[in-house]
Amino acid sequence: MKRFALILSAFVLLTACKKEAHGDANLHITGNIKGLSQGKLYIQKIVDTSLVAIDTIVIDGKKGFESHLKIDSPQMLYLFLDRGQTNSVDNNLPFFAEPGNMTIESSNEEFFARAKITGSKNQKIYEDYVTIKNRFNNDNLDLVKKNLEATRSGNVKQLDSVMAKSDQLLKRRYLYTVNFALKNADHEVGPYIALSEIYDANIKYLDTIRKSMSPKVAQSHYGKMLTKFVADRKKAETTE
Structure with a gap:
């Protein structure tokens, strides 16, 4: 019984820490860019007439990526791929984000053309x-x-x-x-x-x-x- 209480306490503490770490985020994005082992991903939105980064994700041998964001309502965001060496014309992927869980999968070679985005009706x-x-x-x-x-x-x-x-x-x-x-x-x-x-x-x-x-x-x-x-x-x- 004492052991169960300790496990329960640990679970509650872990859940509380996760909630605090992500603050009031209401959009959870997970994804994978096949073939990308080094580089950066920037999630951007348009402010006035300029693209502004709202999250930066460093890819360093990781298989996938994730981001926790707070958006007031569904809106168009952009996933920008910085390969570090080349600046391809297909390095910016627009996606219509909405609160909830979304998944973005693509490839390093054909970042825009191979993109598959799920989790958003919009x-x-x-x-x-x-x-x-x-x-x-x-x-x-x-x-x-x-x-x-x-x-x-x-x-x-x-x-x-x-x-x-x-x-x-x-x-x-x-x-x-x-x-x-x-x-x-x-x-x-x-x-x-x-x-x-x-x-x-x-x-x-x-x-x-x-x-x-x-x-x-x-x-x-x-x-x-x-x-x-x-x-x-x-x-x-x-x-x-």
């Missing part, structure tokens, strides 16, 4: 959006290529056709993004997409997204940002 919705967004981007690249070819050959008829298709593609992308943000207005990723992808859209669309936000999302970081952004746009357009 992240899953964002990935669905990015998949369609990439299709629009690929279609746009094809039109850019055709535009260059028509310019070089002086084919005015083809240039006009490419321009018309470009305008149609842009309208389709904006309408798709508006509808996607509306459909997901009950998640914080909804106002985030509105702010990051279609901030210059017709104010009536942005205002519709704003009005469609759930009360919880409206009080979130991006919800408040969208509300202010729409109000500022309305004020600016009224005074023009």
